[in-house]
Amino acid sequence: MLNQYNLKMPKNVFAGPEAMQNLKTIIKDGVAKITIFTGKDILKLGLLNELISIIENNHIEYEILSDIPSEPSYTQAQEVVDKFKALNSDFIIGVGGGSVMDIAKLASVLSTGDYTVKDLLDNPLLAKKQVTSLMIPTTAGTGSEATPNSIVGVPEKNLKVGIVNGELIADHVILDSSMIKNLPKSIAAATGIDALAHAIECFTSKKANPISDTFALEALDLILNNIIEACSNPDALEAKRNMLLGSFYGGVAITCSGTTAVHALSYPLGGKYHIAHGVSNAILLTPVMKFNEPVIKDLLAKAYDRVAKEPNKELTVDEKSKYIIDLLENIVTTLEIPTSLKAFNVPEEDLEGLVEAGMQVQRLLVNNMREVTPEDARKIYLEIM
Missing domain, CATH: 1.20.1090.10 (Dehydroquinate synthase-like - alpha domain)
Structure with missing residues (x-):
């Protein structure tokens, strides 16, 4: 057992019935444009309906990136990040399982283009938080909403590798059981x-x-x-x-x-x-x-x-x-x-x-x-x- 240890956590965690309603408080001040990272299946199931309704009622512009592969390679993760950078958003919401949240977390430290996902594989300490992030898990689950980790595949090594840096930790988390109610x-x-x-x-x-x-x-x-x-x-x-x-x-x-x-x-x-x-x-x-x-x-x-x-x-x-x-x-x-x-x-x-x-x-x-x-x-x- 370690004699010296520390704890890093998201700044705000909202949980319990109707936890999604806390989104109103999270985005009410200073957010100009939101990018939602999610998966196509989540869109089809209507799991974004309440979230989008809250965003629209607050008159905030938003974009949705739903072409996020499961178990992504680092090059696939970079492709999604590049799409995000072109949107000029100042707030990120990741709604999904581990792959979605991991890429959303990477985007939160890669908006400037000073370094790439590959660079972070070589030196994770390069990562600096650049865009505020909110994670909403739809599985229970990877725990990615709490961790400083983003996992990507490295095909040339036949491995999945973790990029680990406290800067990746989400700023906000919403744990709402309605998001996992109908999970297969x-x-x-x-x-x-x-x-x-x-x-x-x-x-x-x-x-x-x-x-x-x-x-x-x-x-x-x-x-x-x-x-x-x-x-x-x-x-x-x-x-x-x-x-x-x-x-x-x-x-x-x-x-x-x-x-x-x-x-x-x-x-x-x-x-x-x-x-x-x-x-x-x-x-x-x-x-x-x-x-x-x-x-x-x-x-x-x-x-x-x-x-x-x-x-x-x-x-x-x-x-x-x-x-x-x-x-x-x-x-x-x-x-x-x-x-x-x-x-x-x-x-x-x-x-x-x-x-x-x-x-x-x-x-x-x-x-x-x-x-x-x-x-x-x-x-x-x-x-x-």
Whole structure:
């Protein structure tokens, strides 16, 4: 656990029923033109209707950028940023999942053209906030609305890479459960597991600290006890609100701790095979936690004490640890998320390429409580093939 630590968060976070109405306050003074970053599916579902109505009632000019690819490469991200720069907007709203919000966050530090997305891959410290930003997640979720991270693909390395700088953190966040009410089960499940991975990884990270533990444990409690109901029942608004809050807390935990080998080894799966980020994490979650268990049993036992609604006080540390890992495995199975790369036709002859790419993600592997060697990574990948 770190002895010195700090916390960075969005300036304003609005949550609860009808949270979208807070947009009136956010944009009432000094905003001349807004660019909304979103996806075509979000437009089709009408999820922007209330937001646009508020903007129009405030007589503010706006543009919509909806051609945002899922799991974008850095060149695709740059193309969207270039379109944004031509609009001369002074306020950004990102409405969507992780890819949308990550590109919107990049745009907030790239409006001047002094540097590019590629430059930030080489040196993230170049980033300086230039345009005020508001993030509104439509999944629960990536936690991107809370983090200083923007993830882009680097095709030449078959990897996804995180650009990390506190300047990327959103200025405002709105967490409104109406935005995730009708999310398809498959997307809700995959993104929910991503949020779950954030919480359990940050809690078991070498960089964990009292601040990150506070948010990670609360995220674990909210997610583990609500994810199945939230994904399976469209009318379970309380469970969805809890998931949205848990996802945000998981994102906050990332800012002051960090994810570990689950995310590190999942990045090549997204980078080369374009497997959805949440699905990649779901496939790796249990295998990595079982690998880590010998050195994180006490932490998993603490997690059990926090999340179990009817805790068995007779359980040993080993039994509590096993309970948590079994629970993670059961959630992935119940939500019908693939647990093998066979579903994506990943050939076994690609194993060494996966190991090489996964071992490059030292930014996250160094956070793992148990050292991951190339042989360890090989065994984990073999387990999911």
